[in-house]
Amino acid sequence: MDERENLPAVIAAQALTATTEKRGSLVGRGLIALRKDNDALYRQARAVFDRGDEIRNWNATDDPTIFTAFKIFQRLSDKNYGKAYFPLSRLYRTRQEDIEEGLKHAQHFEQRAVDWCFANQANQDVELWCDLGVMYKDGYGVEKNYKQAEYWFHKAAEQGDANGQWQLGHMYVWVDGVPENFEQAVYWFRKAAEQGDANGQLQLGEMYRVGFGVPQNGEQAMYWFHKAAEQGDTRGLVSIGLLYKYGEGVPQNGEQAMYWFHKAAEQGDTVGLVHISEMYFDGLVVEKSDKQGLYWMRKAAEQGDADGQYELGLIYHEGGCVAQDYKEAVKWYRLAAEQGFTEALCNLGWMYEGGDGVLQDHKEAVKLFQMAADQGNTRGQESLRKLGIDWEK
Amino acid sequence: MLPEEQELTRLEAEQAVLEEQVTTAELTLETSKTETAQFQHRFHQTVGRLYAQLDEMDALLARVQAGLSPDDVAAQAHAQAAEQQAKASAEEAGLIEAQPAPPPVITPELKLAFRQAAKLMHPDRATSELERLRRTELMAQVNLAYERGDQQAIEKLVSEYGQDPESITGGDVASRIVKACRRIAQLRRRMGEVQQQIDAMQQTEIFHLKQTIEETEAMGGDPLGDLAKQLMQELSERKIKLEIAR
Numbered sequence: 001m002d003e004r005e006n007l008p009a010v011i012a013a014q015a016l017t018a019t020t021e022k023r024g025s026l027v028g029r030g031l032i033a034l035r036k037d038n039d040a041l042y043r044q045a046r047a048v049f050d051r052g053d054e055i056r057n058w059n060a061t062d063d064p065t066i067f068t069a070f071k072i073f074q075r076l077s078d079k080n081y082g083k084a085y086f087p088l089s090r091l092y093r094t095r096q097e098d099i100e101e102g103l104k105h106a107q108h109f110e111q112r113a114v115d116w117c118f119a120n121q122a123n124q125d126v127e128l129w130c131d132l133g134v135m136y137k138d139g140y141g142v143e144k145n146y147k148q149a150e151y152w153f154h155k156a157a158e159q160g161d162a163n164g165q166w167q168l169g170h171m172y173v174w175v176d177g178v179p180e181n182f183e184q185a186v187y188w189f190r191k192a193a194e195q196g197d198a199n200g201q202l203q204l205g206e207m208y209r210v211g212f213g214v215p216q217n218g219e220q221a222m223y224w225f226h227k228a229a230e231q232g233d234t235r236g237l238v239s240i241g242l243l244y245k246y247g248e249g250v251p252q253n254g255e256q257a258m259y260w261f262h263k264a265a266e267q268g269d270t271v272g273l274v275h276i277s278e279m280y281f282d283g284l285v286v287e288k289s290d291k292q293g294l295y296w297m298r299k300a301a302e303q304g305d306a307d308g309q310y311e312l313g314l315i316y317h318e319g320g321c322v323a324q325d326y327k328e329a330v331k332w333y334r335l336a337a338e339q340g341f342t343e344a345l346c347n348l349g350w351m352y353e354g355g356d357g358v359l360q361d362h363k364e365a366v367k368l369f370q371m372a373a374d375q376g377n378t379r380g381q382e383s384l385r386k387l388g389i390d391w392e393k
Numbered sequence: 394m395l396p397e398e399q400e401l402t403r404l405e406a407e408q409a410v411l412e413e414q415v416t417t418a419e420l421t422l423e424t425s426k427t428e429t430a431q432f433q434h435r436f437h438q439t440v441g442r443l444y445a446q447l448d449e450m451d452a453l454l455a456r457v458q459a460g461l462s463p464d465d466v467a468a469q470a471h472a473q474a475a476e477q478q479a480k481a482s483a484e485e486a487g488l489i490e491a492q493p494a495p496p497p498v499i500t501p502e503l504k505l506a507f508r509q510a511a512k513l514m515h516p517d518r519a520t521s522e523l524e525r526l527r528r529t530e531l532m533a534q535v536n537l538a539y540e541r542g543d544q545q546a547i548e549k550l551v552s553e554y555g556q557d558p559e560s561i562t563g564g565d566v567a568s569r570i571v572k573a574c575r576r577i578a579q580l581r582r583r584m585g586e587v588q589q590q591i592d593a594m595q596q597t598e599i600f601h602l603k604q605t606i607e608e609t610e611a612m613g614g615d616p617l618g619d620l621a622k623q624l625m626q627e628l629s630e631r632k633i634k635l636e637i638a639r
Binding site: 023025026027028029030031033034035036041044045047048064065067068069071072 | 433436437440441444445448478482485486598599601602605606608609611612613614616620623
C-alpha cells in the first residue's frame with residue numbers, strides 16, 4: 001500500500017488542484033468549440049467551389065460566398081496547404097476583377113498545383129487525381145494531354161468517385177480530340193448517377209433522350225431528370241420541361257412544359273425563362289405570342305442570363321416583333337460578350353465592323369473576332385478569314 | 394528651382410503619401426475595432442450568455458454538493474472555484490457589472506517622469522500663443538497618462554516632444570525642410586504603431602472567432618445558432634442534475 005494515502009493533507013492538496021479546472025474566457029471557449037482545422041476549412045470552401053457553374057465569371061460584390069471561399073483558399077495557400085492551389089488558381093482565372101493580375105496569379109498557382117499534385121499523386125486521394133485530370137484536360141499549368149486526363153479520371157472513377165466517373169464520361173462525349181465512345185460514357189454516367197450524383201444523372205438522362213450508347217428511351221430520360229431535380233438541381237427541371245415540350249417519353253404537353261420551366265425560374269435558374277420565351281416565339285405547344293416571348297426574354301436578359309442577352313440582342317438586331325434598334329442590339333450583345341458568350345462576341349464584332357449602332361471600329365471588331373476564335377468559335381475564325389486575317393497568328 | 398527647394402518639394406510629396414497611408418491604416422484599425430466590438434456583443438448575446446448561465450448552474454451545483462459534505466475540503470474548494478468562474482463569466486458576458494479596476498499605484502518613478510514632462514512642456518513657459526496651445530494639449534495627455542499610472546506613455550511623450558514638427562514655426566525653406574523631415578519621422582513612427590496594433594489585434598481570440606464565424610456564415614452555416622442550441626441542451630441537463638442534487 002502506498003504510504004502517501006495515509007497522509008490526508010497531501011491528498012486534499014492533490015484533489016484541490018485537480019478540481020479547479022480553468023475554463024478560460026467565454027470567447028476562448030467559443031473559439032475552441034467552433035474553430036476549424038485546415039482540413040475542415042478546406043472542405044468547407046471546397047464545397048462552395050464544387051458547385052461548379054456558379055464560379056464562372058464571379059466577382060467579390062455579387063458573390064460573397066465564392067469570395068469567402070476564395071479568401072480561405074488564399075489563406076490556406078499561404079500556409080502551403082497544397083490542395084488549395086488548384087481551386088485557388090481556378091477562382092483567379094474566373095474572377096471578373098483585376099483580370100490581368102488575376103491571370104498572373106492563376107498561372108502561378110496552376111504551376112504550384114501541378115507540382116503539388118505530382119509530388120502527392122501516391123496519396124489515395126480521388127479529388128487530387130480529378131484535379132490533375134482537369135488540369136491536363138484544360139492545359140492549365142501543364143501541356144494539354146487528353147491521354148493523361150483520361151488516365152487520372154479513370155483512376156479516380158475506378159475508386160468509385162462520382163466526379164471522376166462523370167468527368168470520364170464527359171470526355172468521351174463532349175471533348176473534341178478524344179475519340180467518341182458513347183457506350184463507355186453511358187457506363188460511367190450510370191455509375192455516377194446511381195450513387196446520386198446530379199451531374200451524372202443529367203448526363204445519363206440526356207444519353208437516353210438522344211439514344212447515344214444506349215437505346216433511345218424517353219421514360220428513362222424522364223426518370224433520371226427527375227432524380228436530379230429532386231436534389232434541387234434546376235437543370236433537371238428544365239430538362240423535364242423540354243421532354244414535355246417535344247413529347248419525348250411523355251405525351252407532348254405545353255402546360256406541363258410551362259410548369260417545369262417556371263419551376264426552374266422560381267428557383268433562380270434564368271435558363272427556364274429563356275425556354276418560356278422560346279415556347280411563345282415558336283408557338284409549338286402554346287399559342288404563339290411575340291409579345292409574351294419578348295417579355296420573358298427580356299426578363300432572362302435583365303437577370304443576367306448570357307444566352308437571354310444574346311437572343312434579345314438578336315431580336316433588336318433583326319427587328320420584326322420590335323422596331324429594329326441597333327443601339328439596343330449592341331447593348332445586349334455587349335453584356336452577353338462580357339460574360340464570355342462567344343456568339344455574342346462575333347455579332348458585336350460585326351456591329352463594330354459595319355458601324356451599326358456604334359462608331360465604326362475595325363480594330364475593335366478584329367479584337368472581338370479574335371477573342372471568339374481563340375475560344376474555338378468557328379464563326380469567329382470564319383469572320384477573321386473574311387477580313388483576310390489568319391486567325392491562328 | 395534651387396536644389397533645396399527641389400528637396401523640399403520631394404519631402405512634401407513623400408509626406409503626403411505617408412499621410413494618406415497612415416490615414417488608411419488608422420481607418421482599417423478603427424473599423425476593425427468597431428466591427429469586433431459589435432461582433433463581441435452579438436457573441437455574448439447569443440452564446441456567451443449561455444456559457445455564463447452554465448457556469449452559474451455549475452456553481453450552484455458545487456455549492457449544494459459542498460453543503461452536503463461540509464468536511465470535504467476538496468468539495469469546498471471546488472465550490473469556491475466554480476463560483477469565481479461563474480462570476481468571471483457573468484462579467485465577461487456583461488450580465489453583471491465588472492469591478493472597477495483598482496486605482497494605479499503612484500510610484501516614485503512615475504512621479505519623476507511627470508515632473509520631467511511638466512518642466513519640459515508646461516504651457517506657462519510658452520513664448521507665443523500658438524506654442525502655448527500646443528503645450529496645453531500635450532500637458533493634458535501627460536495628465537491623463539499620470540492618472541492611469543502609465544509611466545511609459547509619459548516617457549514617450551517626453552521623448553517625442555523634442556522631435557515635434559509643430560515646434561518649427563519658421564516659413565523659410567530651411568525651416569520647412571526640417572519640419573517636413575520631422576513630420577515624416579513622426580508619420581513613420583505612427584505607421585509602425587498602427588501596423589503593430591493591427592497585427593496584435595489579428596492575433597486575438599476574438600478576432601479569430603469573428604473570422605471563423607463570419608466565414609462559416611458567408612457559406613451558409615449558422616455556427617452561433619448551432620452552438621447556442623447545443624448549450625441550451627447542456628443547460629437543461631444541468632437543471633435536471635441540480636433538481637436531483639437538491
